[in-house]
Amino acid sequence: MSGRTRTAVIGGGMAGCAATKELVARGHSVDVFEAGDGLGGRARSWHRPEIEPSVGINLMCASIYDLMWQRVREYGLEDQLVEISSNLLVVDNGVPASLPSDSPAAVLSYRHAPRRDRLSFVVNSMKEFVLNKKKIDLFDAEKLAAFDDGATAVDYGRRFLSRRGFDYMLRSQIEGFWNFRCEEISAAHAKALLATMGGVKFYVFANGMQVLAERDTLGARVRLGHEVTEVRQVGDRVELTWRSGGDVDSDVYDNVVVATPAPIAAKLTASLPGQWVDADTRRFLETQEYEPALSVSYLVDRGNLPSQTHLMAGGAGDPKIRNMIIYPRRTAEGRREKFLVFAYPGREITRKLLGRPAEKQFETVTPLLRTMVPDFPADPEPFQIAERPYGFPIPAPGRYRWSVRVSKSQRPPVVYAGDYFSAPTTEAALLAGTRAAARLI
């Protein structure tokens, strides 16, 4: 056996793969254990050859993602990026109104909020941009921590918006992307959004974002379909046990990067000694809450649907359908153009439907589509379901500060990585993976 440091990475999502990239570059011999049948984790898309492009869940790459764009250039993936419209429509009782993040003029003519709120929203966004753009970063807890003063996004937004203004502007922009409640998240998240999102462009990868995870792991041994079930101390090294098919096996490593969602990470490493995983880190992992996501997609004739649109429910309640994303697709039959529609149910319905059979999920969601678009085409063709039980880690007030403390206390042989260190975005996951690896190098 070579004298190279042997490092195991548990979880082949964006965070685990980013850590792998750094470790391989520093000469570690890296084994990546991924329970699923492909890399990318939550950023992994599904593919169906009968539509073109066949990419399913369209994870967005924003123009403000630094680490991701570095990879796009390094791996020569520019031609895989497809710019998508930032056409955001907020829906109030079936009536849509445009609220794009890149145009103050459009905000001023937005129909669902009083004039005073529209003005206040534009002024405040400009103020955040001018004062804080360089100081705050939605993807980096180290920059968010200074703004994480214990207040919630609602406390923050209500300082300059009426209840209606908040519920139909800032709340829609946050909950329409992340599904968690503004009452539960740090004010810093909302502030960062206003300071950084103006003028941002969005792209999807034609063949799915997992291409980045696949490139990041070149030079490592990738073990798909390997679910790690235990992490134990053996002297000053770490033993992993895993299940693969019907087999159980184990091996010993010098280091481990645990890059699964936080509650899984807490369970896997529960037996490790306190000098490896301190009580603060353990509590941080155990207390991380997630908002689940259920993506229910349909193929429909164009009808009157707006194309390339992200529709979001306005208001403070828990709507039946939280958001809907519509993309044109060519279908195999005669290359006809249809729309692929992704519907994300609200929080209560999502929780009820997770883990249920696909027919039941379609049967429940299909009649609800008209709550968002009243003339939604009749008989949409059910297409594909994707479940994400650990969908969006909730950045509760105070967690960014906690995250910085935990991140700085990480040391060999066990470190953790995941989007829950900052925000539920792939860019934050890349940063967390990069930082965790740096603690081992």
Ligand SMILES: Cc1cc2nc3c(=O)[nH]c(=O)nc-3n(C[C@H](O)[C@H](O)[C@H](O)COP(=O)(O)OP(=O)(O)OC[C@H]3O[C@@H](n4cnc5c(N)ncnc54)[C@H](O)[C@@H]3O)c2cc1C
């Ligand atoms: C519906 C939805 C839409 C989103 N849209 C966007 C978007 O448009 N743009 C954007 O930037 N972000 C988006 N995100 C957020 C983004 O997907 C995540 O922030 C990011 O992918 C998280 O990466 P991660 O590596 O931290 O975790 P994960 O992707 O969850 O990776 C963890 C990996 O660990 C594996 N694993 C778990 N347990 C084990 C085990 N015991 N053994 C081995 N492997 C294990 C899992 O299978 C998984 O592959 C979206 C999220 C959701 C839910």
